Amino acid sequence: MLPQLVRRIGLMVFTVWGAVSLTFVILRLAPGDQATVQLGPDATAAEVSALRGELGLDRPIFVQYLDYLGSASTGDFGESYRFHESAMTVILERFPATVVLALTATALALTIGLLLGIMAGRSPGRLADRVISGITLVMQAIPPFWSGIMLILLMALTLRLLPSAGSGDLEHLVLPSVTLAIPFTALVARITRSSVAEVTAEPYILTARSKGLSERAVLARHAVRNSVIPVVTIVSLHIGTLLGGAVIVEQVFAWEGVGSLLVGAVGNRDYAIVQGATVLFAIVVVTMNLLADVLNSRLDPRIRAGAQA
Amino acid sequence: MSDRHPVPTRTTATMSDRAPERAQRSSAGPLRVRGLTIALPGQRGTADVVDDVSFDVLEGRTTGLIGESGSGKSLTAMALVGLIPDTGVASGQVLLGDENLLTAGRARMRQVRGAEISVVFQDPSTALNPTMTIGDQVGEILRGRGLSRRQARERAADLLDHVGIPDAAGRVGAYPHEFSGGMRQRAMIALALAGRPRFVLADEPTTALDVTVQARILDLLARLRDEDNLSMLLVSHDLRVMSHVADDLVVMYAGRVCERGGAKAVLNRPLHPYTDALVRSVPSVRVRSAIADPLPGSPANPFDRPTGCPFNPRCPRAEDRCRTEVPPLREVEPGRFSACHFAELAERTSDTAAEDLL
Numbered sequence: 001m002l003p004q005l006v007r008r009i010g011l012m013v014f015t016v017w018g019a020v021s022l023t024f025v026i027l028r029l030a031p032g033d034q035a036t037v038q039l040g041p042d043a044t045a046a047e048v049s050a051l052r053g054e055l056g057l058d059r060p061i062f063v064q065y066l067d068y069l070g071s072a073s074t075g076d077f078g079e080s081y082r083f084h085e086s087a088m089t090v091i092l093e094r095f096p097a098t099v100v101l102a103l104t105a106t107a108l109a110l111t112i113g114l115l116l117g118i119m120a121g122r123s124p125g126r127l128a129d130r131v132i133s134g135i136t137l138v139m140q141a142i143p144p145f146w147s148g149i150m151l152i153l154l155m156a157l158t159l160r161l162l163p164s165a166g167s168g169d170l171e172h173l174v175l176p177s178v179t180l181a182i183p184f185t186a187l188v189a190r191i192t193r194s195s196v197a198e199v200t201a202e203p204y205i206l207t208a209r210s211k212g213l214s215e216r217a218v219l220a221r222h223a224v225r226n227s228v229i230p231v232v233t234i235v236s237l238h239i240g241t242l243l244g245g246a247v248i249v250e251q252v253f254a255w256e257g258v259g260s261l262l263v264g265a266v267g268n269r270d271y272a273i274v275q276g277a278t279v280l281f282a283i284v285v286v287t288m289n290l291l292a293d294v295l296n297s298r299l300d301p302r303i304r305a306g307a308q309a
Numbered sequence: 310m311s312d313r314h315p316v317p318t319r320t321t322a323t324m325s326d327r328a329p330e331r332a333q334r335s336s337a338g339p340l341r342v343r344g345l346t347i348a349l350p351g352q353r354g355t356a357d358v359v360d361d362v363s364f365d366v367l368e369g370r371t372t373g374l375i376g377e378s379g380s381g382k383s384l385t386a387m388a389l390v391g392l393i394p395d396t397g398v399a400s401g402q403v404l405l406g407d408e409n410l411l412t413a414g415r416a417r418m419r420q421v422r423g424a425e426i427s428v429v430f431q432d433p434s435t436a437l438n439p440t441m442t443i444g445d446q447v448g449e450i451l452r453g454r455g456l457s458r459r460q461a462r463e464r465a466a467d468l469l470d471h472v473g474i475p476d477a478a479g480r481v482g483a484y485p486h487e488f489s490g491g492m493r494q495r496a497m498i499a500l501a502l503a504g505r506p507r508f509v510l511a512d513e514p515t516t517a518l519d520v521t522v523q524a525r526i527l528d529l530l531a532r533l534r535d536e537d538n539l540s541m542l543l544v545s546h547d548l549r550v551m552s553h554v555a556d557d558l559v560v561m562y563a564g565r566v567c568e569r570g571g572a573k574a575v576l577n578r579p580l581h582p583y584t585d586a587l588v589r590s591v592p593s594v595r596v597r598s599a600i601a602d603p604l605p606g607s608p609a610n611p612f613d614r615p616t617g618c619p620f621n622p623r624c625p626r627a628e629d630r631c632r633t634e635v636p637p638l639r640e641v642e643p644g645r646f647s648a649c650h651f652a653e654l655a656e657r658t659s660d661t662a663a664e665d666l667l
Contacts, residue, residue: 202435203430203431203432203435203436204435204436204437204438204439206392206430206436207428207430207436207437207438207446207497207500208438208449209392209422210390210392210422210423210427210428210430210501211422211423211427211449211450211453211500211503211504212418212419212420212421212422212423212424212450212453212504213419213449213453214419217453221441221449222438222441225440225441226438226439226440299440300439300440301439301440301484301486302439302484302486
């Protein structure tokens with residue numbers, strides 16, 4: 001068990017390091033840097049190169065990289081030149097808003113997705129299955145930036161029921177979380193459907209029926225628990241996509257979370273914020289994956305046995 | 310042995326509310342199957358995969374239902390508890406007392422399952438829920454009868470002990486993957502006994518097990534039948550399994566009964582060429598050959614049954630009449646039924662094979 005855990009943590013650190021390094025390289029490959037953005041288009045080449053020297057941007061990229069890794073490993077992710085504050089402080093201030101958004105979307109996706117998936121999966125090929133499969137296919141195909149704008153058009157402009165933008169209270173939360181939940185719900189529904197369809201064909205479901213249990217009891221006690229195991233895995237793998245979606249959705253709805261902060265930081269070449277946010281997202285993703293594995297080992301005793309071996 | 314006899318419902322708290330049921334039970338008599346026909350859709354239309362099957366599962370006896378795969382034997386057994394596929398249509402009668410289970414409602418069938426008729430499935434490694442403890446699975450029926458979780462676990466432990474699982478009390482919390490194949494099948498049997506049924510359908514109960522374990526499971530089933538006064542329908546393709554435990558034998562071919570009678574008599578002197586061929590195909594311990602006399606050809610497909618007797622393309626005795634006229638199942642001798650035009654001509658040809666078997 002212990003070497004397993006050590007291996008696992010090592011893998012997590014490696015993943016976060018990979019994310020940091022990739023972001024670092026990609027940022028520097030992009031044209032322009034903090035100096036050009038900060039000084040504007042009217043600045044002379046001499047002014048720009050002077051500021052570059054000041055910021056250390058004229059050093060070889062490898063030196064800059066090692067320097068960044070060195071301070072990042074001590075928890076110092078640099079200072080944001082726009083906020084004049086530690087980048088991580090700025091990010092963590094905005095983080096709760098993103099967490100609320102992502103959790104609401106996940107809760108929506110899980111309740112509706114599981115429900116739809118179970119309804120479709122318990123009778124594959126029947127009408128309910130075909131209708132649900134059709135709907136979820138469309139839901140999965142719609143990109144959030146489009147569904148977000150459509151929702152604004154309908155709910156905010158035409159029906160005037162909800163605000164189109166802003167953050168903080170509940171009514172501002174509805175549209176962005178629904179937008180974010182649409183493809184996620186479809187994913188959960190589709191995975192649940194195939195999983196339930198597979199499990200209900202298992203011989204132990206017939207055994208459960210042969211005990212004289214009601215269909216509801218067969219489903220609740222025998223089918224669902226076994227069906228949920230692959231769903232947990234898929235959901236945890238989707239957390240990264242969800243955060244990526246949050247970046248767009250926050251931008252569309254002016255939700256003041258890490259996502260919109262990140263978009264602004266990329267435009268302004270605020271390296272410290274971009275890299276800090278990436279580290280945070282990477283940590284969230286690997287932690288969720290770990291949590292999913294722990295949860296699955298609670299759900300499936302065979303995984304528990306495998307982990308101990 | 311009697312102190313190990315658990316079947317706790319007989320002696321403990323729930324006895325009073327079970328008593329009326331008990332009285333009703335003793336008068337219920339055998340399980341009678343009459344003209345059972347099951348239509349299933351296939352690629353080329355529907356076919357009667359089970360066709361006009363009749364037999365009795367007599368009280369306190371083991372009735373063997375034998376046939377090759379695709380003969381409809383498992384489907385026949387599942388029809389007795391109303392668990393055929395959704396696409397199937399069953400007609401005829403399955404009589405429990407005077408009640409036709411084929412026309413009983415869903416709610417009534419749920420009462421019958423587990424409590425009157427229960428099932429032991431073929432492969433215990435897939436027929437048990439992998440994420441539920443053995444104890445919870447065995448005790449689930451009892452939970453449905455209002456027992457607390459703890460009580461149900463205690464009963465489950467008693468039942469597991471009854472079917473010969475060592476340290477049963479310590480193993481109710483184990484999961485199926487922590488059991489060996491034979492132990493799993495014992496647990497499956499305990500599960501089937503939990504509702505105190507009178508009839509147990511055992512569908513190929515030893516086929517998925519190691520040869521060394523098979524005999525022990527069969528012995529267990531025979532012991533339970535005697536101790537708990539169960540009536541058993543044993544479905545198998547294996548004649549040696551049948552010769553080990555069956556009292557009565559129903560031989561199926563292509564969805565129809567081709568021979569029926571007392572097991573010993575049928576195996577000793579088959580009155581149908583198919584049964585005869587089956588007996589001959591069993592490898593004898595004394596003969597140095599894997600398969601003594603294999604049956605040529607392949608089983609008839611119910612979707613494409615030959616005209617006349619379904620066995621005629623493989624039958625050594627077939628004549629013109631067999632290719633045109635379907636032989637009805639008829640009583641050839643007292644208690645002996647055969648669906649062969651020439652049943653009376655059956656010779657005592659399979660002595661050697663049968664002796665090894667019995």
